[in-house]
Amino acid sequence: MAPSILLLPGDGIGPEVMNEVRRVLDWYARTRGLEFDIDEDFVGGASIDVHGVPVTDAVVTKAKAADAVLLGACGGPRWDDLPFEQKPERGLLRLRKELGLFANLRPALVFDALVDASSLKPNLVTGLDIMIVRELTGGVYFGEPRGISELGNGQRRGINTQVYDTHEIVRIGRVAFELAQKRGKKLCSVEKANVMESGVLWREEMNLLAEDYPDVELSHMYADNCAMQLVRQPKQFDVIVTDNLFGDLLSDCAAMLTGSLGMLPSASLGESDAYGGRKALYEPVHGSAPDIAGRGHANPLAMLLSLAMMLRYSFDEPAEAALLEGAIERVLSAGKRTRDLMAPDCTEVSTSEMGEAITVELAAAQ
Numbered sequence: 001m002a003p004s005i006l007l008l009p010g011d012g013i014g015p016e017v018m019n020e021v022r023r024v025l026d027w028y029a030r031t032r033g034l035e036f037d038i039d040e041d042f043v044g045g046a047s048i049d050v051h052g053v054p055v056t057d058a059v060v061t062k063a064k065a066a067d068a069v070l071l072g073a074c075g076g077p078r079w080d081d082l083p084f085e086q087k088p089e090r091g092l093l094r095l096r097k098e099l100g101l102f103a104n105l106r107p108a109l110v111f112d113a114l115v116d117a118s119s120l121k122p123n124l125v126t127g128l129d130i131m132i133v134r135e136l137t138g139g140v141y142f143g144e145p146r147g148i149s150e151l152g153n154g155q156r157r158g159i160n161t162q163v164y165d166t167h168e169i170v171r172i173g174r175v176a177f178e179l180a181q182k183r184g185k186k187l188c189s190v191e192k193a194n195v196m197e198s199g200v201l202w203r204e205e206m207n208l209l210a211e212d213y214p215d216v217e218l219s220h221m222y223a224d225n226c227a228m229q230l231v232r233q234p235k236q237f238d239v240i241v242t243d244n245l246f247g248d249l250l251s252d253c254a255a256m257l258t259g260s261l262g263m264l265p266s267a268s269l270g271e272s273d274a275y276g277g278r279k280a281l282y283e284p285v286h287g288s289a290p291d292i293a294g295r296g297h298a299n300p301l302a303m304l305l306s307l308a309m310m311l312r313y314s315f316d317e318p319a320e321a322a323l324l325e326g327a328i329e330r331v332l333s334a335g336k337r338t339r340d341l342m343a344p345d346c347t348e349v350s351t352s353e354m355g356e357a358i359t360v361e362l363a364a365a366q
């Protein structure tokens with residue numbers, strides 16, 4: 001039986017960039033014999049319009065049954081006035097929660113052709129390839145107690161609690177060590193053990209885990225120093241593992257080293273099951289870009305790079321993933337660009353022309 005994929009195009013430019021995923025998946029099926037059982041459904045505003053809710057129970061059930069989920073983007077001005085719980089983005093949050101997606105993988109990869117799009121000097125970012133692994137379901141965003149209380153003397157107190165249990169640190173640590181094994185075999189664990197007990201525990205557990213991965217070189221760094229090092233000498237890193245709060249900040253910082261929102265993929269992974277498979281959701285980092293939706297200006301490459309991550313991490317097809325990434329690199333080097341990446345001497349192409357150029361390049365590389 002072919003592995004199953006659920007496509008959730010969502011809103012705004014989501015359906016436009018998902019069309020290019022379909023085009024590339026079709027090419028893989030026809031040309032490489034890489035067949036998937038593909039289903040598609042609504043999420044976000046598209047689901048609100050049809051079903052009145054940002055995601056239905058039926059879609060959650062389908063997502064849980066699928067081997068991987070690919071999501072476009074959710075949200076847009078049409079639904080902005082809805083109450084918080086009914087907003088399109090709640091659909092994605094519910095999916096992440098119900099699939100137990102605790103590990104967020106955000107690569108920061110600089111293609112040679114786009115070196116000038118970075119805010120850093122070319123020599124600092126040429127060849128940059130970092131993976132940030134962020135813990136996604138614990139830490140200060142979820143810890144109890146939380147809230148705002150009256151102190152009775154005219155003062156109020158806002159409380160959030162940073163809390164991590166051993167099993168949460170160990171499971172994210174294992175994802176990061178295993179990724180490092182498949183990459184440059186260097187892992188930097190980031191916390192603030194100098195001022196936070198949760199950081200001390202994090203560091204101790206990572207040191208214990210390191211004994212299971214003797215081929216990976218583990219180092220530790222305080223989060224404030226890591227932020228500084230990311231803009232000072234980013235190529236010193238291979239894989240970074242960190243908690244929810246620090247990961248939120250550091251992954252955005254690392255992402256911008258690459259210069260464009262339209263180029264950033266991501267993966268969110270859950271626990272492994274007894275057969276070694278994991279629940280997984282792949283999506284571009286960007287949103288639904290309502291300002292350009294429907295005009296053919298959307299850059300589909302973040303979505304296609306998310307597809308490459310899916311091939312590598314859910315289906316253990318590193319060669320097929322590399323084939324797609326290589327095609328993207330060559331199309332960019334040939335000067336074909338969507339509007340967001342336009343530079344002198346380049347040719348502007350539409351979303352579908354970019355997808356077409358990628359399949360032509362895939363065919364040429366075979």
Ligand code: NAD
Nearest residue numbers: 073074075076261262286287288289290291292298299340
């Ligand atoms: P956005 O990422 O949608 O857009 C920010 C800017 O980047 C816009 O100018 C947009 O045109 C541009 N851009 C984004 N992706 C692009 C692409 N692939 N190609 C070319 N240009 C691109 O962020 P926003 O404007 O803050 O949010 C718009 C909507 O998307 C909101 O409703 C927000 O809640 C939602 N959103 C959803 C997700 C998600 O589904 N994961 C993530 C972020 C924002």
